Amino acid sequence: xxxxxxxxxxxxxxxxxxxxxxxxxxxxxxxxxxxxxxxxxxxxxxxxxxxxxxxxxxxxxxxxxxxxxxxxxxxxxxxxxxxxxxxxxxxxxxx
Amino acid sequence: xxxxxxxxxxxxxxxxxxxxxxxxxxxxxxxxxxxxxxxxxxxxxxxxxxxxxxxxxxxxxxxxxxxxxxxxxxxxxxxxxxxxxxxxxxxxxxxxxxxxxxxxxxxxxxxxxxxxxxxxxxxxxxxxxxxxxxxxxxxxxxxxxxxxxxxxxxxxxxxxxxxxxxxxxxxxxxxxxxxxxxxxxxxxxxxxxxxxxxxxxxxxxxxxxxxxxxxxxxxxxxxxxxxxxxxxxxxxxxxxxxxxxxxxxxxxxxxxxxxxxxxxxxx
Numbered sequence: 001x002x003x004x005x006x007x008x009x010x011x012x013x014x015x016x017x018x019x020x021x022x023x024x025x026x027x028x029x030x031x032x033x034x035x036x037x038x039x040x041x042x043x044x045x046x047x048x049x050x051x052x053x054x055x056x057x058x059x060x061x062x063x064x065x066x067x068x069x070x071x072x073x074x075x076x077x078x079x080x081x082x083x084x085x086x087x088x089x090x091x092x093x094x095x
Numbered sequence: 096x097x098x099x100x101x102x103x104x105x106x107x108x109x110x111x112x113x114x115x116x117x118x119x120x121x122x123x124x125x126x127x128x129x130x131x132x133x134x135x136x137x138x139x140x141x142x143x144x145x146x147x148x149x150x151x152x153x154x155x156x157x158x159x160x161x162x163x164x165x166x167x168x169x170x171x172x173x174x175x176x177x178x179x180x181x182x183x184x185x186x187x188x189x190x191x192x193x194x195x196x197x198x199x200x201x202x203x204x205x206x207x208x209x210x211x212x213x214x215x216x217x218x219x220x221x222x223x224x225x226x227x228x229x230x231x232x233x234x235x236x237x238x239x240x241x242x243x244x245x246x247x248x249x250x251x252x253x254x255x256x257x258x259x260x261x262x263x264x265x266x267x268x269x270x271x272x273x274x275x276x277x278x279x280x281x282x283x284x285x286x287x288x289x290x291x292x293x294x295x296x297x298x299x300x301x302x303x304x305x306x307x308x309x310x311x312x313x314x315x316x317x318x319x320x321x322x323x324x325x326x327x328x329x330x331x332x333x334x335x336x337x338x339x340x341x342x343x344x345x346x347x348x349x350x351x352x353x354x355x356x357x358x359x360x361x362x
Binding site: 089 | 223224225226228229247248249250251252254270271272273274275286288319321323325326330331332333334335337
């Protein structure tokens with residue numbers, strides 16, 4: 001299982017949990033499995049083409065996946081994933 | 096004589112620190128720091144910068160003090176409700192430390208005004224509450240080669256990083272290449288925030304500014320600090336330079352300030 005840190009603006013989708021656990025072998029897997037457990041979350045993270053939105057970063061442990069292998073970045077048990085959106089007095093998503 | 100007797104007394108707890116000393120205190124006195132936003136982040140940051148003896152502090156903000164600001168904007172008070180924030184702030188800072196200069200700019204920064212404004216300063220603190228200003232300030236500081244300390248917050252969560260691409264570090268667009276599209280941004284005025292979180296983040300911002308000015312400690316220029324007040328957790332993640340960065344990369348597509356940075360803040 002992979003621990004995923006959910007940022008404050010997305011917690012309404014995860015029943016206010018700041019951390020959830022999902023099974024996943026890659027970031028793409030992780031996003032799909034998060035969506036299955038918490039419907040609506042994928043649309044916040046990805047655009048219509050399934051690409052990660054440019055104002056959201058995903059980190060595996062402390063590394064930004066854009067500088068690893070993007071959505072194909074592999075995950076293993078014990079990894080910690082953090083979702084970190086740009087914030088500016090508000091979140092980038094509608095309330 | 097670099098310092099008066101009263102200044103030596105005022106800053107004595109700094110001066111006896113080996114890492115600061117008289118030399119470091121003189122750097123603070125000669126420093127000029129511009130704060131974009133005299134609100135939740137700017138208030139605690141400005142108070143500590145004034146207390147620390149930053150010689151020139153500029154405050155930029157187009158707003159007036161509102162009662163709903165006072166839950167976190169501690170540079171203002173009930174008595175200054177209705178006054179421009181920069182004037183209210185200036186009074187507070189000079190009451191704390193009359194030896195410094197405070198410049199008040201009652202305006203909203205835009206692409207026409209920002210470059211002349213920041214040209215007078217060494218370090219810029221971004222405490223703005225919207226994405227338009229955040230990208231504008233980043234781009235302007237990049238072109239003007241000014242060190243930028245950027246803090247932001249939402250509800251119970253804060254982010255902080257130091258931005259100095261002129262010293263080889265990444266810019267804000269290396270972290271987030273583009274602002275969210277119009278329509279995805281909620282009404283900023285109604286976003287809740289834990290008041291004391293503004294204090295935590297603003298003071299951390301002031302701390303990083305002081306370190307950059309004196310040149311001590313570890314820089315936050317290759318990290319992003321994330322603070323979760325509810326979990327009481329600080330985390331740092333790596334913030335590498337993006338070789339494809341549209342601003343500071345080797346093949347930039349942004350070669351000048353955009354004429355308009357507006358991101359619609361309603362939904």
